Amino acid sequence: MGSRSLCRPARRRFSLSGLEVSSHNEKLQDTIPGSRRRAILFGERPAGETPSLHTRLAWVQAAPFFRGLSLGQCAEIATTGREKTIPSGHHLFRQGDSASFVFIIASGLIKITQLTESGKEVILRVKGSGELVGGAELLTGRTHRSSAETIEPCQLLVWEASTFKAYWTQFPVLLDNAVNILDQRLRLLEECFRDLATERVPQRVARTLLRLLERSGSPTHKGPIYLSCEELAQMTGTTLFTISRLLCQWAEWGILQPESKAIIVDNLPALINVAKGTEGLCDQAHTATDDTSTRMREVTSVGDSRPSAAFRDIVA
Known part of the structure; x- marks a missing residue:
């Protein structure tokens, strides 16, 4: 991925509600060190700790792909992700590229496109907040069948493909979530075909x-x-x-x-x-x-x- 694709991370602060913390506090203790746990639970931040952990945790919890995970499990995933802000008109990956990164959209829109044999670009779909980008290729081990390009400034959470792939086996609920997401995508495609025909x-x-x-x-x-x-x-x-x-x-x-x-x-x-x-x-x-x-x-x-x-x- 070129230098244009990943820029300096934007920083935002996030604190959890007391109700949310109290229901998952025990599981969180087994997952991350005390200093990071205090930062998540009470908004405190130890020396040298950036505030982006709060933002990453909020994004993970909001994404449908991570639905059903505990607070501790979400925190574990959030600590391995990187927060990035991408300008409009930048490619996350191109058709034919190897699957090197996986993205969750925190804000903004990304268009998924394919090139025809004649070189014409066709928009397959547009993805928005909370949606996963680049994850399907991890299951097949193949290169990207399409390209992903920002159509407005986007805030993203980014993982290395190898890191993200390990979560498929570590947290089986993610496979169930992936099936549900694919089902929703199929329904949308059917709806689009129906609209086109009628x-x-x-x-x-x-x-x-x-x-x-x-x-x-x-x-x-x-x-x-x-x-x-x-x-x-x-x-x-x-x-x-x-x-x-x-x-x-x-x-x-x-x-x-x-x-x-x-x-x-x-x-x-x-x-x-x-x-x-x-x-x-x-x-x-x-x-x-x-x-x-x-x-x-x-x-x-x-x-x-x-x-x-x-x-x-x-x-x-």
Whole structure:
């Protein structure tokens, strides 16, 4: 991995809640030395100890791949990981590279791509906070079948492949978690194939944007989504021209703001309506001679439904 891929680690502080500590304190004592244990439990830090241990432990506990592990087991895994901040547009690995590192995304988005025989890049999926990157190849012992590139600044937890592979046998629950993650990925692929076969372009684009919002971890579900029009076209099986025209149309109606390398959602309920197949209202509004405010009332009408619940239904 080149020097551009791994930069100086960002540092953040984290302290555990008393309830969480009291339920696992006994197991933690058997895992790490007293000085490190005090640092984790009480926020204390011995001389020479960096605060990143707190951050790494928090990230491990939040990742679905490590679900079911005790606090002590999570602490053991966290101590072997390295905290890294990666700028946008950097590759973690490329298609054909050997599997040397494994990553957990703490924040940010990473696109997984493949190159066709003609050299065209195709986006397979986008991964977000809490997701594992580069772990599947450890089971097969093969090289990477795809490339991983940051599409926005990312905070990562990184392990050497040999270190991470040992945890598969040390903690059997990780294999169960891996199966569940693969099952979720298969469900998402099936959903994408169904959308491609049955849904119109506006619905496919809206659903894709909602999935990306969910992965971005944005508390307001507004973004920004760091994705170009060309990348969005790849993900939704349409053309760059169609995406550009559609986003400009939605911008006119106040649904979102397309920028050069990002999209900001201004009206989540309207985007949910499009994803649910009510974009016919948008078509009527576009062809009508009413003013913009009238068109917006048609587009954003959601009745008595709650946007948060509708959002969860779409991305589930």
